[in-house]
Amino acid sequence: MADDRMADIFAAVRLGGGDPAAARQALEKLWDEIGEGGDPLHRCVIAHHLADLHDTAADALLWDRRALAAVFGPGVPLDEGLRSFLPSLYLNLADSHRRVGDFEAARMQLTIARGHLDVLANDAYGALIRTSLDRVDAALTAGSTDRLPND
DSSP states (O other): OOOHHHHHHHHHHHHTTTOHHHHHHHHHHHHHHHOTTSOHHHHHHHHHHHHHHOSSHHHHHHHHHHHHHHHTOTTOOOOHHHHTTHHHHHHHHHHHHHHTTOHHHHHHHHHHHHHTGGGSOSSHHHHHHHHHHHHHHHHHHHTOOSOOOOO
């Protein structure tokens, strides 16, 4: 059976390619509709994408924390679907902490992200996450708080 709510989420995410403000608005509306008791996967995906759509590091960090909280909420079983998000969630947390200047927290999040790499396949997505971990690590080493370019 198709997940209609996930289809709505991905339709909102696709708006971000041409109109990030519209994507933010659509995802925030879905976030409010789903609410705190909503499906953890839906909440995780919404928050994960909202973090990428915010311009300030502080706002991105807030949404990154919400994405991880959805995965580790009370009574939420860490199934394969949620577990597969962990490297990316911790990567984004590391990058947001780096961007706000909290390098110690960023390093810790990078270490945790690397500890979850076993869930990633040896495919293009896995390579993207691994490369991104290296890029964030290099920016940390350089002491940079600048937003990294999207390649």
